[in-house]
Amino acid sequence: MTTQLFEGVYPAMVTPFETDGRIDFEQLRADARRLEAAGVDGLVPVGSTGESATLSHDEHVEVVEAVVDAVEDVPVIAGTGSNNTREALELSRRAADAGADALLLISPYYNKPEQDGLLEHYRTLADEVDLPQIVYNVPSRTGRNVDPDTAVELASHPNIAGFKAASGDVGQISEIIERTRDEAFAVLSGDDGMTLPLLSIGADGCISVVANVEPERTCAMVGSALAGDYERARRLHHELGPLTRQLFVETNPIPIKEAMHIRGHGTPHIRSPLTRLSEPHRETLEAELRRLAEADLKDRGGAR
Template identity: 50%
Template sequence: MQFKGAFTALVTPFRDGEVDETAYRDLIEWQIEQGIHGLVPCGTTGESATLSHEEHKRVISICVDQTKKRVPVLAGAGSNNTREAVELTRYAKEAGADGALLITPYYNKPTQRGLVAHFKTIAQEVDLPFIVYNVPGRTGVNCLPETQAELFSTIQQVKGVKEATADLVQVSRIIELCGPEFAFLSGDDFTVLPSLSVGGHGVISVVTNIAPSLMASMCEAYAAGETNRAKDLHYQLAPLCRAMFAETNPIPAKTALGMMGKIKTELRLPLYPMEEKNEALVRDALELAGLL
């Protein structure tokens, strides 16, 4: 299984309004040095909603080029416009990505039948493995376990899900219906270990932007049967996870990386710099973890 372990939903560094390629390449290199298992450019954490198509394509290309096949690259390529999702997925394949991360269409609120038709259309147009991204809190639609099972059984390109509901009942049902070959990746940093315990395979993570080795080690420990070590790492990560969601993602992650000297803390509107009290919370968590 190619998509397993800890994948980082990478932030996109900006400097003076433009993509900061140097900082991005350095961040990718540091992630790989720290033992991350895979990288996800142009997801929600990468502020894909405010990237132009040219920027989106460039960010994917930079990631693929810098990674040089050392770890899988799962490129964000989703859209609430099926034609646009086809275009972005096609580019991800041309750029050399190992797969695509495709969010369920947001704002439109399609039915379950509409979701199936959306993903089937992409698969008919582009032969590239992809992971379905289910995040109802942002999209307004929940890709139900039965629908995920239908996607997996009828679309060859569907390899798994990034499940960001944090609903462990739904997590368990998805794995029950889809089986062990379905790459179940948690999309919620707080519930990675519980997801692994019922048959999950890993995570697409926000907190790994700042602590890649901790999350990668937790996934490795669980896979090796070292459950007590995995539990210890789960609780070591907990304060960092809380800090990373003190405000809307990726505001805290970029703030933390700025404090660590990895990137310039620059966001695109409508995202806005953190409130001082929350910035202090992030700093305290980084200091507690020994990251400052």
């Protein structure tokens, strides 16, 4: 069996802001340390959840540097993708210089390249930046799917080490897993609701939104599945299910920013054009977070 470089749980970190919109680096570093202490396998700053679309290039690099400096023993996978290959290359080089251990590269969005264009884009980055790289396929955001043939061809490049699968197409993801089993190429769920189903067909872990507020449960679920304990993994999957659904009732990262605030991890401030979570959804989200916290207290009480 081929050993994968990426396995387990990688929270897609939020970028916390002060009320005036500046990055709250103190909270960012505290989040990184909290998640590392909870047992995650790595951290993913400045992706979609980290509001990369509204960060300047300098802010991108500053966030990566802060997370790298905050953690002791987990890899930092920096989001450095763009729909402009030259811009993605610049961001990737700067992230590498800032100490990132790997890169997460969203497929080019809006301009909708053909599959040959996707191959050229990713090969250029992999040839020029000597870090492990994860192809991120989320066609609901980009308007273009990374087809299985393209993913499989990219898997043969020594610097392309993984695929973040957020297409919602289990058949397509299963095909990519099947056809890359002999490669050192990890397939990671990019959709929290699909993490357990994808693990059951051979995925290696997840880049997770819910892990920002429930890192222990997420790690326990993924770890159980990877160890073959699907009874425990299913129980944890269903425990997390209502919260996971609430985290996507509005555009990510709107709900997770609110959830972090409810849990005491920074302000709910989010950069325009996104807006704060609506009040009815806020109340339901708070109830779900309370339910899980009460379950933890009950479990600890029973353990005594």
